[in-house]
Amino acid sequence: MSLNDARPRRVVNGGTSVNYGKEKPRDIVLGRNVHISCHEVTEPDADDEVTGEREAYMASVLARYRKSLLERTKHHLGYPYNLDLDYGALSQLQRFSINNLGDPFIESNYGVHSRQFEVGVLDWFARLWELEKNEYLGYITNCGTEGNLHGILVGREVFPDGILYASCESHYSIFKAARMYRMDCEKVNTLLSGEIDCEDFKAKLSLHKDKPAIINVNIVKGAVDDLDLVIRTLEDTGFAHDRFYIHCDGALFGLMMPFVKLAPKVTFKKPIGSVSVSGHKFVGCPMPCGVQITRLEHINALSRDVEYLASRDATIMGSRNGHAPLFLWYTLNRKGYGGFQKEVQKCLRNAHYLKGRLTSAGIGAMLNELSSTVVFERPQDEEFTRKWQLACQGSIAHVVVMPNITIDKLDDFVDELIERRVVWYGNGKLQSPCVAPDIGEDNCLCVLHK
Amino acid sequence: MSLNDARPRRVVNGGTSVNYGKEKPRDIVLGRNVHISCHEVTEPDADDEVTGEREAYMASVLARYRKSLLERTKHHLGYPYNLDLDYGALSQLQRFSINNLGDPFIESNYGVHSRQFEVGVLDWFARLWELEKNEYLGYITNCGTEGNLHGILVGREVFPDGILYASCESHYSIFKAARMYRMDCEKVNTLLSGEIDCEDFKAKLSLHKDKPAIINVNIVKGAVDDLDLVIRTLEDTGFAHDRFYIHCDGALFGLMMPFVKLAPKVTFKKPIGSVSVSGHKFVGCPMPCGVQITRLEHINALSRDVEYLASRDATIMGSRNGHAPLFLWYTLNRKGYGGFQKEVQKCLRNAHYLKGRLTSAGIGAMLNELSSTVVFERPQDEEFTRKWQLACQGSIAHVVVMPNITIDKLDDFVDELIERRVVWYGNGKLQSPCVAPDIGEDNCLCVLHK
Numbered sequence: 042m043s044l045n046d047a048r049p050r051r052v053v054n055g056g057t058s059v060n061y062g063k064e065k066p067r068d069i070v071l072g073r074n075v076h077i078s079c080h081e082v083t084e085p086d087a088d089d090e091v092t093g094e095r096e097a098y099m100a101s102v103l104a105r106y107r108k109s110l111l112e113r114t115k116h117h118l119g120y121p122y123n124l125d126l127d128y129g130a131l132s133q134l135q136r137f138s139i140n141n142l143g144d145p146f147i148e149s150n151y152g153v154h155s156r157q158f159e160v161g162v163l164d165w166f167a168r169l170w171e172l173e174k175n176e177y178l179g180y181i182t183n184c185g186t187e188g189n190l191h192g193i194l195v196g197r198e199v200f201p202d203g204i205l206y207a208s209c210e211s212h213y214s215i216f217k218a219a220r221m222y223r224m225d226c227e228k229v230n231t232l233l234s235g236e237i238d239c240e241d242f243k244a245k246l247s248l249h250k251d252k253p254a255i256i257n258v259n260i261v262k263g264a265v266d267d268l269d270l271v272i273r274t275l276e277d278t279g280f281a282h283d284r285f286y287i288h289c290d291g292a293l294f295g296l297m298m299p300f301v302k303l304a305p306k307v308t309f310k311k312p313i314g315s316v317s318v319s320g321h322k323f324v325g326c327p328m329p330c331g332v333q334i335t336r337l338e339h340i341n342a343l344s345r346d347v348e349y350l351a352s353r354d355a356t357i358m359g360s361r362n363g364h365a366p367l368f369l370w371y372t373l374n375r376k377g378y379g380g381f382q383k384e385v386q387k388c389l390r391n392a393h394y395l396k397g398r399l400t401s402a403g404i405g406a407m408l409n410e411l412s413s414t415v416v417f418e419r420p421q422d423e424e425f426t427r428k429w430q431l432a433c434q435g436s437i438a439h440v441v442v443m444p445n446i447t448i449d450k451l452d453d454f455v456d457e458l459i460e461r462r463v464v465w466y467g468n469g470k471l472q473s474p475c476v477a478p479d480i481g482e483d484n485c486l487c488v489l490h491k
Numbered sequence: 492m493s494l495n496d497a498r499p500r501r502v503v504n505g506g507t508s509v510n511y512g513k514e515k516p517r518d519i520v521l522g523r524n525v526h527i528s529c530h531e532v533t534e535p536d537a538d539d540e541v542t543g544e545r546e547a548y549m550a551s552v553l554a555r556y557r558k559s560l561l562e563r564t565k566h567h568l569g570y571p572y573n574l575d576l577d578y579g580a581l582s583q584l585q586r587f588s589i590n591n592l593g594d595p596f597i598e599s600n601y602g603v604h605s606r607q608f609e610v611g612v613l614d615w616f617a618r619l620w621e622l623e624k625n626e627y628l629g630y631i632t633n634c635g636t637e638g639n640l641h642g643i644l645v646g647r648e649v650f651p652d653g654i655l656y657a658s659c660e661s662h663y664s665i666f667k668a669a670r671m672y673r674m675d676c677e678k679v680n681t682l683l684s685g686e687i688d689c690e691d692f693k694a695k696l697s698l699h700k701d702k703p704a705i706i707n708v709n710i711v712k713g714a715v716d717d718l719d720l721v722i723r724t725l726e727d728t729g730f731a732h733d734r735f736y737i738h739c740d741g742a743l744f745g746l747m748m749p750f751v752k753l754a755p756k757v758t759f760k761k762p763i764g765s766v767s768v769s770g771h772k773f774v775g776c777p778m779p780c781g782v783q784i785t786r787l788e789h790i791n792a793l794s795r796d797v798e799y800l801a802s803r804d805a806t807i808m809g810s811r812n813g814h815a816p817l818f819l820w821y822t823l824n825r826k827g828y829g830g831f832q833k834e835v836q837k838c839l840r841n842a843h844y845l846k847g848r849l850t851s852a853g854i855g856a857m858l859n860e861l862s863s864t865v866v867f868e869r870p871q872d873e874e875f876t877r878k879w880q881l882a883c884q885g886s887i888a889h890v891v892v893m894p895n896i897t898i899d900k901l902d903d904f905v906d907e908l909i910e911r912r913v914v915w916y917g918n919g920k921l922q923s924p925c926v927a928p929d930i931g932e933d934n935c936l937c938v939l940h941k
Contacts, residue, residue, distance in 0.1 A: 075626060076596070079610035082820060084827040099824055103580060106605075110587045113602035120601050124588050132552060132582045137560045138574050138771060140779055148525070151570050152563035152880050155556075160529035174526060183633045184810035194671060214809060221644060223673040321588060321810065328778070329590055329810035360634035360771065360779035362812070370532060374549055377534040406560060430602050 118440040118454060119432040120294040121414075123325035124443030131367055139363025144355045145180045159366035165373055166332050170316055172309035179334040180356050181320065181366050185292050186214040188317025188333040192288030192355050193255065194217040195315055195335055199286050200253035200343040206245060207257040208237035209268065212290055214317055215257045224255070237266045239274045246278045254285040258313070260295045265305055267410070272312060282312045286339070291318035293441075297382070297413075300378075300385040304411055314339055320365065323381075324372050324444070330365035384444045388413040391451060392442040399456045400486065404462070407480035413442040418476050420458065421465040429454060437479045527889025561703035568890040568904060569882040571743040571864075572777030574896030574903070581817055589813025594805045595630045597654060609816035615823055616698060616782050619749055620766055626879040629771065630806050631816050634663040635742050638783040641666040641807050642738030643705065645765055645785055648792040649736050650703035657707040658687035662740055667705045687716045689724045696728045704735040708763070710745045715755055715861070732762045736789070741768035743891075744862075749827075750835040751861055764789055770815065773831075773893070774822050780815035830846065834894045838863040841901060842892040844885060848905045850936065854912075854923070857930035863892040869927050870908065871915040887929045 043172040089095035093476070114124050141154045147164065148156070163179040175196050182188045189212065197203060205226040207215045218228035228250070231417040239342070246254060254275060258266045268289070275285050289295065289307055298304040305318060320330035340355055392413040393406055399406040399417055406417040416439045422428050431438040440446070440454075475487035482490050525575035530552055533633040539545035564574050591604045598606070613629045620683065631640045639662060647653060655676040657665045677699070680691040687709070696704060704725060706717045718739070725735050739745065739757055745768040748754040757766060770780035795803045827835070831855050849856040849867055856867040866889045870876050881888040890896070890904075925937035932940050 076610060079607045079614065080820065082611050082827075083613040084829065085825070089678065095825065099821065100580065102584070106608075107583055108586065110589070110603055117602060120590050122590070122601075124603070126586045126588060128585060130550065133553070133557055133583055134560065134576060135566060135582055135585060135777055136574050136576045138576060138775065139560070139775055140572070140771070144778075150877070150880055150882060151572075152877075153560055158556075159530045160526060164526075164529065165532040176812045181810070184808050186807070186809035190807075217804070222671060231688060313651075321590070321832045325588065327585055327588055328812040329592075329808075330816050341698060354667070357636070357640075358634050359636035360769070360781075362633070362778040363779050370530065371549065373532045375535070377532075379534065418497070426561070427600070427602075432600060439585055 052085060057288065090171045102127040105268045107176045113430070115450075116428055117430045118450075119438075119448065121322045121441040121443060123321075123323055123443040123445055124442075125326060126325050128327065128368060128371065130363075134364065134367060139367075140362040141181075141363045141366065142359060143361070144303075144353055146178070146355075147353065153363070155366045157362040158370040161364075162366055162369045162373060163332065163334065166334055169332060170307060170309050172334060172336070174263075176337050177309075178340045178355055179332065180361070181357065181369065182317070182331040182333050183362065183365075184321075184329040185212070185290070185317065185319040185331050187219075187357055188331045189214045189257075189288070190218050190221070190313040191289055191333050192290070192317055192335070192428055193224075195339050195343060195359070196255035196286035196288055197222050197224055199314070200255055200284075200337050203253040203255040203286065204249045205255045205257070206242060208259060208316060210235050210237075211257050212292065213258055215290065220255075225249075225252075237271065239267070239270050242271065243274050243278055244413055246275065246280065251280060254280055256285060256287045258287055260289050260291045260298060260307055265294065265298065268305060268307065268311060268313070285312075289313055289314075289316040293319060293322040293406065294412075297385050298383075298411070300382040301389070301411055309336065310332075318371050323384075324369060325444070326365060326368045327373075328362070330362065332369075349413050371440060385413075387441045388444060388446075391448060392447060394448060395440060395451045396441060396455045396457070398451065399458075402455065402459050403486055403491070404458070405476055405480060405484050405486035405490070407484040414417065415440045416480050420461065422461060425457070425461055435479065436476055437475055494629045497747040503708075530766045539668045553697045564696060566878055567880045567898075568896065569880045569888075570902075571826040571891040571893060572773045573771075573773055573893040573895055575893075576777060578777065578818060578821065579927075581814075581821060584817060585695075589817075591631075591816065592809055593811075594803055596628070596805075597803065603813070605816045608820040609813075610728065612816055612819045612823060613782065613784065616768075616784055620757060620759050620784060620907055622784060622786070626787050626789045627759075627784050628805055630811070631819065632781040632783050633808065633812065633898040634771075635662070635740070635767065635769040635781050636667075637807055638708075638769075639664040639738070639740055639782045640668050640671070641675075641783050642740070642765040642767055642785070643707065644672060644787050644807070644833040645793060646705035646736040646738055647656070647672050647674055649764070649789050650705055650734075651926050653703040653736065654699045654704040655705045655707070656692060658709060660685050661707050661709055662742065665740065675702075687721065689717070689720050692721065693724050693728055696725065696730065700729060700911065706735060706737045706738045708737055710739050710748060710757055710766075715744065715748065718755060718757065718761060718763070730791070737765075739763055739766040741766055743769060746773045746831075747835050747838075747863075748861070750832040750855055751839070759784075759786065770819050771836075774819060775894070776815060776818045776822075778812065778815060780812065780819065782819075835863075838892045838894060838896075841896060841898060844898060845890060845892060845901045845905070848901065849908075850907050852905065853936050853941070854908070855926055855934050855936035855940070857934040865892065866922055866930050867889045870911065872911060873908070875911055885929065886924055887926055 054204045085095050123183045137153055139153055139155050141156055141159055142149055144240050145156050145159045159181050199225050206229055208229045208231050210231050227245045230238040230246055232238050258271055259270055282452045313334040317331055317333045320326050343354055392408055395415045396406045396408045404417055406415055408415050416437050418438050419433050426433055472488050474491055475485055477485035477490055499676055509736055535545050536840055587603055589603055589605050591606055591609055592599055595606050595609045609631050617627045655669050655674045656679055658679045658681050660681050677695045679695055680688040706722055708718055765785040767781055769782045770776050770782055792800050842858055842865055845865045846856045846858045856865055858865050866887050869883045869886050869888045876883055922938050925935055927935035927940055
């Protein structure tokens with residue numbers, strides 16, 4: 042399995058950090074080209090139009106596929122994707138080739154676009170992060186990785202000789218950007234809580250005082266890098282505001298956090314350069330997408346060397362999916378700030394419910410107060426893990442409680458888990474594993490710790 | 492307007508090249524943040540759920556939007572997009588969050604994917620370009636730019652100190668890649684026909700004989716870089732096959748060309764490294780997408796420095812749109828090679844028809860034998876140009892005849908153009924412009940040349 046954006050990166054509680062990026066003895070898959078059983082594209086027979094056989098064949102493939110999607114969607118617990126989609130009102134638009142090519146704010150001659158919706162969505166996010174309409178530039182990206190690639194690129198263009206600093210808990214796309222862009226990169230240690238260790242950050246900054254700093258700040262679920270402390274560390278080390286660029290990787294949690302009481306605040310009132318979040322995670326969208334907001338003043342750095350370009354070059358991609366803005370616009374308009382707040386609260390509540398049910402059943406579990414991710418022992422049976430699409434690492438598994446994860450679904454899951462455990466652990470004859478190193482002694486319910 | 496992928500880059504005939512990338516006195520748009528009239532996202536009223544007002548408002552916005560999309564789609568002639576979409580059979584899948592995260596050939600724990608369709612599509616393209624199943628790696632990209640970014644990145648990872656060579660007619664994403672990746676880049680002159688000038692290529696290669704060569708070869712509509720001559724030039728200059736990497740930018744024409752008689756052939760039997768084409772252009776797809784095929788042996792270079800990565804890193808993006816493969820699979824299966832061949836022939840035929848109608852009406856027009864793009868005088872009226880979404884440059888405009896452009900539509904267009912010209916040129920009292928510098932004296936029908 043690739044690490045690509047897919048798995049929640051980290052679950053943190055009680056000073057214990059589980060880092061998916063550091064998983065050790067995993068085989069590096071190089072050069073393997075597995076042709077999984079695929080639906081081959083075959084040449085139609087000459088008489089297919091007459092017999093209708095081709096249409097019938099394809100309809101049956103699609104019907105079976107739809108059935109499997111229903112089943113897979115129903116039993117999904119492990120990824121931070123909201124699978125509760127209700128976009129029937131938009132199906133009338135599927136037949137159009139909607140393309141917002143290039144800059145969202147500059148009209149194209151191509152008329153089949155959705156810029157008027159995209160800009161509405163961008164304004165909403167700019168408002169959320171407190172940047173004025175005429176001071177931001179943003180666009181709807183294809184995924185979180187594109188947002189990170191964009192943010193780090195803007196940082197590099199603002200400071201061509203800048204050093205990239207990112208904690209080792211950062212999403213792998215940050216290090217990928219460093220490699221793609223040929224930037225010098227300093228990996229910064231993390232605290233046990235998973236957030237960036239500003240002592241180590243300071244020490245590494247001090248090594249390169251002559252070079253500007255480009256910093257990736259993680260705002261991922263569980264523990265969040267302390268943005269204020271990062272900024273203070275920069276200042277204390279002698280970096281004036283015109284000598285650093287901060288990109289905030291919001292991924293999933295960047296959108297949940299504004300609605301969580303007591304959570305630290307991401308705002309452009311602080312000296313940050315860009316924020317990106319995923320659109321298909323908490324909001325929910327049939328295809329991956331994301332939102333990228335950057336200070337307008339920095340975008341010009343992207344277009345500085347205009348030899349090859351006769352216009353502002355604000356986006357990484359050229360042709361851009363015009364359907365994603367419609368999905369986001371539709372959901373934001375229906376739910377509003379208020380709706381999201383309710384959903385975040387529901388997720389946190391349901392996550393507490395799950396933790397409660399697990400511990401009542403004698404299964405140790407952990408839940409951070411700002412998170413809706415529940416961590417517990419890894420099921421002994423791979424088939425069970427696959428069925429519920431749990432993300433696992435070492436001896437633990439986790440569930441990300443998204444808005445589509447209902448109490449009923451959690452009950453089904455826990456009931457089945459309890460049932461299976463009887464088989465795995467021989468009705469108490471075998472000991473269930475100790476997971477204290479992963480979730481802390483307080484949370485573990487093994488023989489030793491309960 | 493941004494140059495992003497949007498406009499056909501070049502129209503070539505009779506030794507005349509029109510380069511959209513070189514358009515001179517265009518204002519560089521920097522820092523402008525035009526808030527076009529957008530559909531704002533507003534907070535729902537507390538009683539919206541009761542009154543249904545919010546739903547009604549959104550339904551009316553969407554109904555108006557759909558109407559405008561219908562009108563814009565009907566009157567579109569200028570971009571190389573096939574807008575004839577018939578994907579009703581797939582609307583049942585819109586409610587699923589389909590994500591092919593990471594590598595198409597490595598299964599993910601996330602079950603709601605469409606890898607089995609993606610791999611079917613990739614196999615089809617690998618077969619088209621004659622690369623064995625177990626020798627390629629590819630994926631379905633978000634657009635042509637991602638394909639080019641990927642191809643050039645693979646080239647750079649294979650030859651970290653390689654020099655990038657690209658003709659000045661190359662798509663701007665190639666030069667963008669050079670900048671992003673901090674590569675040394677040599678712009679190579681073009682012949683009058685628009686294809687790469689291999690004399691100049693040789694001269695520039697000779698300057699850097701000590702460095703490997705990474706070459707972008709254009710396979711765009713109209714004139715196509717002579718791949719065989721490029722390879723011969725490399726060999727003649729002393730570059731062995733293990734000292735160069737060729738990426739073929741197929742854009743629109745890479746998919747039409749295999750079906751055009753006498754067109755030069757792109758195949759992995761020649762020493763090329765990667766090919767990319769757009770999926771939303773000739774095939775037609777509701778959202779932008781593309782296909783990227785690379786020799787498997789080269790992909791490992793991408794994953795060479797695996798410090799940050801525990802798996803093969805084959806794709807630029809992490810989360811990937813799982814719907815696009817379904818659209819491509821559906822169309823390829825329905826049409827097959829045979830269907831595409833018929834459509835290409837229809838496009839060429841209709842393009843000839845358009846040229847014929849224009850010249851009969853005394854309007855000079857040009858059409859390359861391998862192309863379905865018709866070039867003629869720029870309309871005097873911007874409203875008319877916008878209505879038909881013509882791509883214009885200097886004193887000429889053009890129409891790209893795609894499968895959705897019917898004879899009826901072309902008739903409507905020409906009839907309206909003739910009608911308007913009576914107004915613009917006062918029924919012959921004023922002279923229509925000479926466009927010989929753009930389309931050649933043979934094609935121009937101005938007073939001087941007819």
